[in-house]
Amino acid sequence: MNANTPSVLARIDADLDQSLTRLFDLIRIPSISTDPAYKGDCARAAEWLSTELAGLGFEASVRPTEGHPMVVAHSKAATSGPHVLFYGHYDVQPVDPLDLWTAPPFEPSLITTEDGTRAISGRGSGDDKGQFMTFVEACRAWKAVAGSLPVNVTILLEGEEESGSPSLKPFLAANRQELSADIALVCDTSMWDRQTPAITTMLRGLVGEEVEITAASRDLHSGLYGSAARNPIHLLAAILAGLRDESGRITLPGFYDGVPELPAELKDQWQRLPFEEKAFLGEVGLSVPAGEAGRSVLEQLWARPTCEINGIIGGYTGEGFKTVIPAKASAKVSFRLVGEQDPDKIRDAFRSYIRSRLPADCQVSFKEHGGSPAISLPVDGALLGRARRALDEEWGKETALVGSGGSIPVVGDFKRLLGMDSLMIGFGQNDDRIHSPNEKYDLASFHHGIRSWARILGAFATA
Amino acid sequence: MNANTPSVLARIDADLDQSLTRLFDLIRIPSISTDPAYKGDCARAAEWLSTELAGLGFEASVRPTEGHPMVVAHSKAATSGPHVLFYGHYDVQPVDPLDLWTAPPFEPSLITTEDGTRAISGRGSGDDKGQFMTFVEACRAWKAVAGSLPVNVTILLEGEEESGSPSLKPFLAANRQELSADIALVCDTSMWDRQTPAITTMLRGLVGEEVEITAASRDLHSGLYGSAARNPIHLLAAILAGLRDESGRITLPGFYDGVPELPAELKDQWQRLPFEEKAFLGEVGLSVPAGEAGRSVLEQLWARPTCEINGIIGGYTGEGFKTVIPAKASAKVSFRLVGEQDPDKIRDAFRSYIRSRLPADCQVSFKEHGGSPAISLPVDGALLGRARRALDEEWGKETALVGSGGSIPVVGDFKRLLGMDSLMIGFGQNDDRIHSPNEKYDLASFHHGIRSWARILGAFATA
Secondary structure: OOOOHHHHHHHHHHOHHHHHHHHHHHHOOOOEOOOHHHHHHHHHHHHHHHHHHHHOOOEEEEEOOOOOOEEEEEEOOOOOOOEEEEEEEOOEOOOOOHHHOOOOOOOOEEEEOOOOOEEEEOOOHHHHHHHHHHHHHHHHHHHHHHOOOOOEEEEEEEOOHHHOOOOHHHHHHHOHHHHOOOEEEEOOOEOOOOOOOEEEEEEOEEEEEEEEEEOOOOOEEHHHHOOOOOOHHHHHHHHHHOOEOOOOOEOOOOOOOOOOOOOHHHHHHHHHOOOOHHHHHHOOOOOOOOOOOOOOHHHHHHHOOEEEEEEEEEEOOOOOOOOEEOOEEEEEEEEEEOOOOOHHHHHHHHHHHHHHOOOOOOEEEEEEEEEEOOEEOOOOOHHHHHHHHHHHHHHOOOOEEEEEOOOOHHHHHHHHHHOOOEEEEOOEOOOOOOOOOOOEEEHHHHHHHHHHHHHHHHHHHOO | OOOOHHHHHHHHHHOHHHHHHHHHHHHOOOOEOOOHHHHHHHHHHHHHHHHHHHHOOOEEEEEOOOOOOEEEEEEOOOOOOOEEEEEEEOOEOOOOOHHHOOOOOOOOOEEEOOOOOEEEEOOOHHHHHHHHHHHHHHHHHHHHHHOOOOOEEEEEEEOOHHHOOOOHHHHHHHOHHHHOOOEEEEOOOEOOOOOOOEEEEEEOEEEEEEEEEEOOOOOEEHHHHOOOOOOHHHHHHHHHHOOEOOOOOEOOOOOOOOOOOOOHHHHHHHHHOOOOHHHHHHOOOOOOOOOOOOOOHHHHHHHOOEEEEEEEEEEOOOOOOOOEEOOEEEEEEEEEEOOOOOHHHHHHHHHHHHHHOOOOOOEEEEEEEEEEOOEEOOOOOHHHHHHHHHHHHHHOOOOEEEEEOOOOHHHHHHHHHHOOOEEEEOOEOOOOOOOOOOOEEEHHHHHHHHHHHHHHHHHHHOO
16 A cells, blocks of 8 residues: 555545535536536536646646537646546536426435435436546545645546537547546446445447438328328337337347357356346336346346437427327437447448338438447456555455446547546446436445545555 | 398408407417416406407306316397307417417418418417307397397307317206207318318217326436336337338227228219319328328328327437436327227227236326217208308308318217207318417408308398
8 A cells, every 4th residue: 555545545534524515516516518508507617627626736727629618637746657547527417307306406415315325416416526526535635645646647527428528539639648648547437336346347339319200391280181191200109119129139230240249257257246136127116127038137238239219209298188290200219339339330220220111201310419339448457456456445345347338438539549548437326316316426435435546546656 | 141141241341350350369368278377368268258249249158167267158139040059169279389480379460371362370360269250250240230140149169179178078068958059050170172161071089198108217327227127218119109000000909890981972972072182292291191001081081090199208308318218208199080989999999908018017107188989960951051052152162061080079069968960160271280380260261251150140040
């Protein structure tokens, strides 16, 4: 252990209330990136973070993009050890349906959940403000105790992660020199369970598509036109329903090209993990896995591709009834990718499939919402080994090396654009309700997350 | 012709500007019955009408119901001739999508359409305020010229026609004596074309259903749960897609019970009608009929049952993208009925079909939005003959006896609850865009509609 680490940990414990106050201030800024109405709040969150980091002695700046700004901060006083790039995002998901929140989403507080866990409530508490503030607070404690950080650190915080990160690639490409480091630290992941820390080494990729089908030139009265006029809702429903067959397999031609069968060794390891399918599904009111027949839940979530309809709308959806045949209907569809699946080919296959099923008189338009391939990281690097031991020490349990069903496109971007691997270490829990009403972040995740990063920074500096 | 009719017609021509002013005042009241936000406006429309009718010497009153009020008005000074019950509705459809209106929906004006037709614009201009005000203005002219109406008249105006008329049947049942008459006049129908008046003798029935499917107990992140958790949008899409087979036939068991094949005679008559499928579909941007294979458009619209999805919503439908698996998804579905199809059996078949396709972990709930059987009226009655001749005289063309694809449940209610047949006479046009943005009502429909009713009232009084 680094000689300074014990004092840094003690400082973190003593400063926890102030750390929480700062996190609450940040959560109060409703930085919803996907909704243009919150543009000013995104800018305000970036300014707040830049000011905080400058206060810690970072050379910090808010950097404009075509969308929401980036925050970049450097601390480069160390003369040895690796240079790390820490990545997080200050934007958050929309809050609808608002009526399912038990407290206003942007008024954070400390709560006690049904099972007695202390947690921080609010939109962004778990995804990603609470997560990345663990690193910022670890830096604060190191600066307070040792006067400087044990390794060189660059922090990059973006504001468009929840809306497809349109500005990220151009920004990385334009600032390659400034942002390149020995390794990236990405914190948008979860622990295995409340006791067991995890490093994520496999991530699924993502293709997001929006499709709109138009038939008649205007909305029609179903009494005057019903049957004779094409109904785009019915057509869209039929086309989307056809994306999966009876066994849950996705029907797009070539979809499974590049999808590897899980190696027997990994399959065995995953089967040994303490994972109860029933409990996992039961926590959200389900009992039976719904996807591809014959695949375990963990295999489906970490190693199999998916297709999900994330939103659909058409016709009259207000109170009461309206016998309308609408002119158009639309849906948002996403694919999670694994192995060598190619996002561009899958987007093409999706669009071709829809065009091939379009009858006379119908038009289709598409909108792209991001695309990234799956990621698989080497599990034998020296820094990964040090991070793993630091986590073992903080949590008193062996760190799990796991896959993740989610997609973190930035990890692929760091690899392709900056030639840099990422260590994915985060302290979220499966029940954090990220992207859902009543999002939370465990107080223990926050506290021991800060301590974990403090240990990791110290361990990186030790030869 | 009744001796007073020529003077009444002259009075109508002279008073047309004032008639328009009154109609505009009524259209300005946004009496959207399906949206609780407009409850006060519905009440205001009822008060306005009651005051107008009282001013014409009717014994008029606003009658509360559990929903929006009824307006009932009597004029019973005539000592001979039939007693007629005139029915209309003062409520209107919602106005979304608002951005497709070229003028605010509740600011009526006289416009000239692309083909040079003069028309009254605004929500409710065609459905049903313009239509029923033709009758009110005809009564006004009769009162002004003759001091009284030539026959006894009761006017019933409801405020819930566009939201399933939940209060109508109880109100008819509770006021059977007061509302019973020799015949009902129902004005919610169209002319055959701009030159040819029509009396509608066949109406399709309607079953409206709202279905909501719930899977998980909360919205889920598709990265963390995708595939393994049931997606209710996908399920709903698959179930709704299955309502029709490849040939456009509706798949519910027993659905076609009681659907008669069209008699050869009627089929021949309809084929002789000047109806161009291409022009009818082309007017709304379509070219190919979409419904049951092997049926003409007119047959599909007047004599075949339908199933239409009128609205669907689920998941994230705002700007941008959100990788959510929602907890629920819902749709509004309607069936148009013909012949002896039973609304209750069809509702049951729909609900059974959905329940039969529901996998583990999913719940379904239904909401009823109205139900009525199809109607077929005798075409050989004496009053129908007089109305037909009055229309022939006003328009200078032979009146067509036609079917209608729409449903007018009140016609069935009058028959069952008050033992009364209805004459369905209206002056709408196919391009009135009722239920759509930019609704209008031809100025000629309004002017000659008033004159038509004046002639019909006079003709009814003549032995």
